[in-house]
Amino acid sequence: MHRPDIRPAMPAERISMDVKTVCLGMLTDGPASGYDMKKCFESSFGHFFPAGYGSIYPALAALARSGLVEFEKILQEGKPDRKVYSITEKGREELIRGLSNSDPSHKIRSxxxxxxxxxxxxxxxxxxxxxxxxxxxxxxxxxxxxxxxxxxxxxxxxxxxxxxxxxxxxxxxxxxxxxxxxxxxxxxxxxxxxxxxxxx
Amino acid sequence: MHRPDIRPAMPAERISMDVKTVCLGMLTDGPASGYDMKKCFESSFGHFFPAGYGSIYPALAALARSGLVEFEKILQEGKPDRKVYSITEKGREELIRGLSNSDPSHKIRSxxxxxxxxxxxxxxxxxxxxxxxxxxxxxxxxxxxxxxxxxxxxxxxxxxxxxxxxxxxxxxxxxxxxxxxxxxxxxxxxxxxxxxxxxx
DNA sequence: ATGCATACTATCAATCCGATATATTAAAGC
DNA sequence: GCTTTAATATATCGGATTGATAGTATGCAT
CATH class of the missing domain: 1.10.287 (Helix Hairpins)
Incomplete structure (x- = not known):
């Protein structure tokens, strides 16, 4: 009837194995572009954890904003520029945190x-x-x-x-x-x- | 260089087994409220096709807007009103269409x-x-x-x-x-x- | 020469997910 | 008796994901 100071939750930054974390993990094998990562999702990862460009590019942008990855623009003749991402030390720590969830989900949507x-x-x-x-x-x-x-x-x-x-x-x-x-x-x-x- | 009439897609109303279609299917067993349907998702359906309130209520609202379901408000003492949905003839036809996809997906996100x-x-x-x-x-x-x-x-x-x-x-x-x-x-x-x- | 595949980037609307809010009653615990 | 929890019901919101599309350039095949 008069609401006593409701505030919007602030979900405490859940530890989760999301697209961002998976991307961090992929980068432990060495630098890669978003395009490379999409191919990796297609060939192996995607069979149990799918992701498309619409998830990968925003994930990489967010990771870069938080300083968990860095990127280097590589100019190429003919082809568009590549943005090659690499994981930072901070990113490695965040990856470990992402892996620390004791109850990761396994969901089917059929x-x-x-x-x-x-x-x-x-x-x-x-x-x-x-x-x-x-x-x-x-x-x-x-x-x-x-x-x-x-x-x-x-x-x-x-x-x-x-x-x-x-x-x-x-x-x-x-x-x-x-x-x-x-x-x-x-x-x-x-x-x-x-x-x-x-x-x- | 000058694009020859590209038009914005008009996704042709994809035939898909989404939450809406599943809700229609559930209603072929008789009228039910959103709450009832959530319970059904929890007990059986959700094991291979999860859905929460955040999907069910918007789905029912959309179905009602399109005339694929009707609902009746049932006043109850003590408890909040129930909105009991039932499928319409049009809804049955749409359900059949939803089932007609020849290549339904089976996805894992683990x-x-x-x-x-x-x-x-x-x-x-x-x-x-x-x-x-x-x-x-x-x-x-x-x-x-x-x-x-x-x-x-x-x-x-x-x-x-x-x-x-x-x-x-x-x-x-x-x-x-x-x-x-x-x-x-x-x-x-x-x-x-x-x-x-x-x-x- | 025209379309198609590959190589790159990126965005958008529709949808979905998880958590939360609101309200009341009944049972269960202390 | 008092309080907490569970059950019955509704609904919304931010954030994430999906699937399709857009743009630009090269090369290859029909």
Whole structure:
């Protein structure tokens, strides 16, 4: 009725493994441009932590403002100038802080599963299209990851191998589950099964 | 040099399985309030498609504006009024459209993996904290999903069972991979490797 | 010669996320 | 009895992320 001094929170600068922190981490392998980093996201990092230009460039700008990275403009003939970023000592400290969170998240956002949840509203044909498309995608991914390591951004040896192995394992289990269970979405006797389940 | 009629995109109203579409889907099981839907996200949907109040309420408002849902204000004694939403015929059509995307995404955003990628910059103790924390989380999730189905929002039988089974399978494979491979992050010879790298 | 790929930069609107605010009641703890 | 916590409900706000687009230049293929 008369608000007693509400102030806007000030979230205490949460320790988080965000795009900024990942960029700092990448720079521990040596200087790189935003473009280089995007490629690294595409080839390896992005499989479990995606980021596009719209996140990378603002992240680098913010890091530079806080003095966690420095950059050097390199003029090139023909091509646009490169801004080559390197991590500072302060940046290294901040990276360690970013890694210190004891409960980092692991989130899935799956339009695929959300769609199939409503399989009863879809034609059998379309269900198959969706599933076959996803299987193809997984196949491609497994092919890519099989010839890992192949990217330059890996001082990370141990960690990179662990993460790549994880990706490979989960992708092949993804495939396995779909192979073994896709029938339950398209089986003829679905009507019966459902009725039976309700009946008893 | 003079651009031949570039027009500002008009994104053609992308077909997407977003929060709005999921809310429409939930409403096919009967009318519900935003609060009800949040609970449904927490209990089941959120495991593969998270959404909080900050997404749900704006989504419902937008759906109402477009005439895809209607709502009725229900006055209650003691408690605040409920706004109970129901799907319209137009909304059902839009839902079907939302389900018609042939290539729905399945994305992972894992601070967990991003952190462990840099395991070589972390203490063995902290690596173990992070991993044990995640294992505990998985254990809880498996416990929850074992007593599925238990939520009210499931006309979806087939789809819900498929998705729940998927979650269960992937979670237990997650656990298995960590059990079998966590040693590679904390093995003794890491120190040597790191020292050697620094020394030269 | 025209379009397409590659190499670089960068921005914008739409959306989403996490935290917070407001209000009331009921149960649970001290 | 008093107080804290949980549950029922609504809603908003800043900050971050997404996906698409824009701009500029070279070289390659059709």
């Amino acid at each position: 339009e695929f599963l959300a769609t199939l949840w409503f399989a009863h509203l879809m034609s059998e044909e379309h269900i198959n299209t969706v599933i076959d498309g996803k299987l193809e995608e997984i196949e491609k991914f497994l092919h890519v990851i099989d010839q890992f390591p192949d990217c330059e951004c890996d001082s990370a040896q141990k960690g990179a191998l662990f993460v790549a192995g994880f990706g490979k394992h989960m992708a092949s289990e993804f495939r396995k589950y779909i192979h073994n269970n896709r029938d339950m979405l398209t089986d003829e006797d679905e009507e019966q099964a459902v009725l039976a389940a309700v009946a008893q | 601070e967990f993996l991003a952190t462990l990628w840099f395991a070589h910059l972390m203490s063995e103790e902290h690596i173990n904290t992070v991993i044990d924390g995640k294992l505990e989380e998985i254990e809880k999730f498996l416990h929850v999903i074992d007593q599925f189905p238990d939520c009210e929002c499931d006309s979806a039988q087939k789809g819900a069972l498929f998705v729940a089974g998927f979650g269960k399978h992937m979670a237990s494979e997650f656990r298995k991979y960590i059990h079998n491979n966590r040693d590679m992050l904390t093995d003794e010879d890491e120190e040597q490797a790191v020292l050697a790298a620094v020394a030269q």
